[in-house]
Amino acid sequence: xxxxxxxxxxxxxxxxxxxxxxxxxxxxxxxxxxxxxxxxxxxxxxxxxxxxxxxxxxxxxxxxxxxxxxxxxxxxxxxxxxxxxxxxxxxxxxxxxxxxxxxxxxxxxxxxxxxxxxxxxxxxxxxxxxxxxxxxxxxxxxxxxxxxxxxxxxxxxxxxxxxxxxxxxxxx
Amino acid sequence: xxxxxxxxxxxxxxxxxxxxxxxxxxxxxxxxxxxxxxxxxxxxxxxxxxxxxxxxxxxxxxxxxxxxxxxxxxxxxxxxxxxxxxxxxxxxxxxxxxxxxxxxxxxxxxxxxxxxxxxxxxxxxxxxxxxxxxxxxxxxxxxxxxxx
Numbered sequence: 001x002x003x004x005x006x007x008x009x010x011x012x013x014x015x016x017x018x019x020x021x022x023x024x025x026x027x028x029x030x031x032x033x034x035x036x037x038x039x040x041x042x043x044x045x046x047x048x049x050x051x052x053x054x055x056x057x058x059x060x061x062x063x064x065x066x067x068x069x070x071x072x073x074x075x076x077x078x079x080x081x082x083x084x085x086x087x088x089x090x091x092x093x094x095x096x097x098x099x100x101x102x103x104x105x106x107x108x109x110x111x112x113x114x115x116x117x118x119x120x121x122x123x124x125x126x127x128x129x130x131x132x133x134x135x136x137x138x139x140x141x142x143x144x145x146x147x148x149x150x151x152x153x154x155x156x157x158x159x160x161x162x163x164x165x166x167x168x169x170x171x172x
Numbered sequence: 173x174x175x176x177x178x179x180x181x182x183x184x185x186x187x188x189x190x191x192x193x194x195x196x197x198x199x200x201x202x203x204x205x206x207x208x209x210x211x212x213x214x215x216x217x218x219x220x221x222x223x224x225x226x227x228x229x230x231x232x233x234x235x236x237x238x239x240x241x242x243x244x245x246x247x248x249x250x251x252x253x254x255x256x257x258x259x260x261x262x263x264x265x266x267x268x269x270x271x272x273x274x275x276x277x278x279x280x281x282x283x284x285x286x287x288x289x290x291x292x293x294x295x296x297x298x299x300x301x302x303x304x305x306x307x308x309x310x311x312x313x314x315x316x317x318x319x320x
Contacts, residue, residue: 030282080282081185082192094185101230102281105259112262122182122230
């Protein structure tokens with residue numbers, strides 16, 4: 001399955017599918033619940049939240065962002081870590097970054113089985129109100145939404161157009 | 173007998189999760205030393221008598237796999253179990269850790285308590301057995317090493 005973005009800019013389906021599969025597979029083991037997939041390209045509501053971004057070096061360069069709304073983050077972080085984590089704490093940023101890191105490892109392994117080599121960066125985490133990634137002009141974006149008993153979260157998959165490097169590189 | 177466990181991960185949350193899992197495991201009593209990256213872990217390793225180490229792979233300053241390589245390169249460390257605890261899951265990474273770098277075991281995140289017990293039981297038993305052997309005097313020790 002090709003992962004290369006075409007010159008016309010079509011989004012590589014293998015990347016988007018792999019991210020969706022990895023998050024769907026992760027939810028039962030991490031959050032003890034199966035996620036319902038709500039679809040892609042759904043515009044997320046404006047909300048306070050926390051976002052963890054991991055970029056991956058593959059062909060093409062791409063990144064994903066895990067976005068947890070403020071209302072959802074503490075419950076999901078507690079299920080992941082096993083203890084309460086206040087939303088406005090460094091530990092929350094740590095937990096969400098680590099969540100993204102865990103799923104990124106599975107994404108890399110799934111791509112590897114498809115014959116696509118990728119290396120992942122360390123996570124970058126930010127929080128605030130009306131959290132959304134402001135994409136530079138040279139990327140394409142697909143957004144997946146998932147519903148858990150604790151609420152909705154979403155994952156943005158961002159692919160760099162050929163010849164550009166808009167993301168943090170692996171090892172950094 | 174308490175074993176001194178070095179926990180290496182740039183995530184404080186993950187270090188906490190590993191420590192909690194080890195405390196719940198019942199494998200041994202542990203005393204913990206923590207490091208946020210491979211370079212800090214190397215410094216601690218030289219200062220403290222570490223019995224076992226659990227190490228993340230992707231960290232700033234020095235990766236966990238490089239830490240493992242450097243520990244094994246020191247020599248006389250083969251009795252200290254080094255266990256990767258990482259989100260890396262590909263076969264290439266597992267082989268690199270176990271066959272090339274010298275790690276003893278590989279635990280994928282997220283891990284369960286059962287996985288911790290299953291992967292660490294024999295390693296911990298080996299450490300406990302080794303530490304339970306009577307300490308020899310310096311002279312006897314020298315002779316033992318000469319003829320062992």
